[in-house]
Amino acid sequence: IYLKKRKQLGLPLPPGPSGLPFLGSVLKWPKGHAWVEFNEWTKEFGDVVHISMMGNHVVILGKYSSAKLFLDKSTVASRPQFPMAGDLMGLAATMVLAPHDPHWKKMRRLTHIFMGKNYVEEFSGVLQSSSKDLVTMMYKESAKPWNNWDPLRKCIGEQIFTSLAENALDRISYALIVGSFWVDAFPTLKYIPPWFPGAHFRRHGADTRHRVFDMVNLPFEHVKKDMSGASCPPSVTRNMLERLTEEKDTDESGAKWATGSLYGAGMEPVYAAMTTLILAMVLNPSVQEKVQAELDGVTGKKRLPTYEDRDELPYFSALLQETLRWHPPIPLGVPHCTTSDETYLGFSIPQNSTVFANLWGIGRDGSIYREPESFRPERFLGPDAELSPENWVFGFGRRACVGTHYARLSLFIYAASILQTFEIAVPDGITVQPEFSPNTNSFALPFPVKFVPRVDWLEALKGSVP
Numbered sequence: 001i002y003l004k005k006r007k008q009l010g011l012p013l014p015p016g017p018s019g020l021p022f023l024g025s026v027l028k029w030p031k032g033h034a035w036v037e038f039n040e041w042t043k044e045f046g047d048v049v050h051i052s053m054m055g056n057h058v059v060i061l062g063k064y065s066s067a068k069l070f071l072d073k074s075t076v077a078s079r080p081q082f083p084m085a086g087d088l089m090g091l092a093a094t095m096v097l098a099p100h101d102p103h104w105k106k107m108r109r110l111t112h113i114f115m116g117k118n119y120v121e122e123f124s125g126v127l128q129s130s131s132k133d134l135v136t137m138m139y140k141e142s143a144k145p146w147n148n149w150d151p152l153r154k155c156i157g158e159q160i161f162t163s164l165a166e167n168a169l170d171r172i173s174y175a176l177i178v179g180s181f182w183v184d185a186f187p188t189l190k191y192i193p194p195w196f197p198g199a200h201f202r203r204h205g206a207d208t209r210h211r212v213f214d215m216v217n218l219p220f221e222h223v224k225k226d227m228s229g230a231s232c233p234p235s236v237t238r239n240m241l242e243r244l245t246e247e248k249d250t251d252e253s254g255a256k257w258a259t260g261s262l263y264g265a266g267m268e269p270v271y272a273a274m275t276t277l278i279l280a281m282v283l284n285p286s287v288q289e290k291v292q293a294e295l296d297g298v299t300g301k302k303r304l305p306t307y308e309d310r311d312e313l314p315y316f317s318a319l320l321q322e323t324l325r326w327h328p329p330i331p332l333g334v335p336h337c338t339t340s341d342e343t344y345l346g347f348s349i350p351q352n353s354t355v356f357a358n359l360w361g362i363g364r365d366g367s368i369y370r371e372p373e374s375f376r377p378e379r380f381l382g383p384d385a386e387l388s389p390e391n392w393v394f395g396f397g398r399r400a401c402v403g404t405h406y407a408r409l410s411l412f413i414y415a416a417s418i419l420q421t422f423e424i425a426v427p428d429g430i431t432v433q434p435e436f437s438p439n440t441n442s443f444a445l446p447f448p449v450k451f452v453p454r455v456d457w458l459e460a461l462k463g464s465v466p
């Protein structure tokens, strides 16, 4: 079938690592941090790389220009099936994994309205007050070095949904790595009963499914209950439900899955970016000093920075961009899937191909970024500023991230608050190597880190926001 299809299209498949009959190149699929190996393939085979995985076509786009051109097409806007994460863990109806169908379109439409720039800026007060909690909590924990990110993670996701979702999120991020579970390569395995010897993935899937169900349902029902009472604070869920009532639409499932997806998809990359920023500050103390001098100049060291200060903080804004470029929170993005046979750059890309953009590789592309290995916020300042990672770090085309405004706002507020109030350092005698988790959402692996207070009003902050 494969040879017939290839002949029909009349063009060769893109080049890539050779494989075995039937198995394809499955044995060559990288075990962890696939983005590093994919980048090597791009250097060896070119912008568009093809690998066959048990008869399934996987395409890797290694350059910004090819990722943008190809993934912008309306026929590359679906998602591949993830039997483990989608079917067994119950995520198939979330906005991230849903195919390009009416259910997904409804979720996107509702989300576009309520995650737009103006709506999102309404949340700056909530974020500002949660950043006060973050630095207060960090102050309490500042007597000894941290060895894990638990306090940071808890605080970033302090809303009710996170306490319901956080156990599920780690599992989801792992399940989305291609190759984590055999059932992704052999979808029929999902029909094996959970009690069958070796079918632990079925029990794992069923357990995670319960947590996903809670993540989607409990916050939604909570808001609905509040709406029937006297007071209900503003939220995306409330706004969506009000809009459906106005439109006389009684099907609430779009709103429910849309908000559930936002909780799940939003918290992990923001947390990942924050851990990368902390690591970068430890490795580049002169950058930290420079950014703190800029923050002090604006706040007089007397208050927490706010989003309204952003125009006066160019170096800080460049620091956030450099953090996203240096180690993108989702280094391989989320794969797209072709819904028709395509031709691209003289190659054929068959229907149902899984297509990755190697975002990490784009950030390391020496033809776009000078000395891409080094961490230099200055690259985004001045008349010769290099390409902003905002052009690619949030993905491409119709599936590009819907949370960009919220991501920008929350990263800004959390990072500025921490850098204003603490010097980030490692205990004496410790040398830190940059290491990242291999998950879909990739965070800096924990290392011993100290947060040394650098303002004298942290004690007083416990009572009121300055």
Ligand code: HEM
Pocket (backbone or CB within 6 Å): 095, 096, 097, 108, 261, 262, 263, 265, 266, 267, 269, 270, 273, 328, 329, 330, 333, 334, 335, 336, 393, 394, 395, 396, 397, 398, 399, 400, 401, 402, 403, 404, 406, 407, 411
């Ligand atoms: C620094 C933070 C973030 C980064 C780097 C990021 C990056 C991405 C990327 C690369 C994708 C896949 C795009 C594609 O398929 O081409 C994505 C999808 C998505 N993101 Fe984000 N994201 C971030 C924060 C957020 C936040 C805060 C939210 C919600 C509040 C969010 C919600 C989503 C959703 C729902 C999708 C799936 C969209 C779809 O498939 O239609 N993200 N994000």
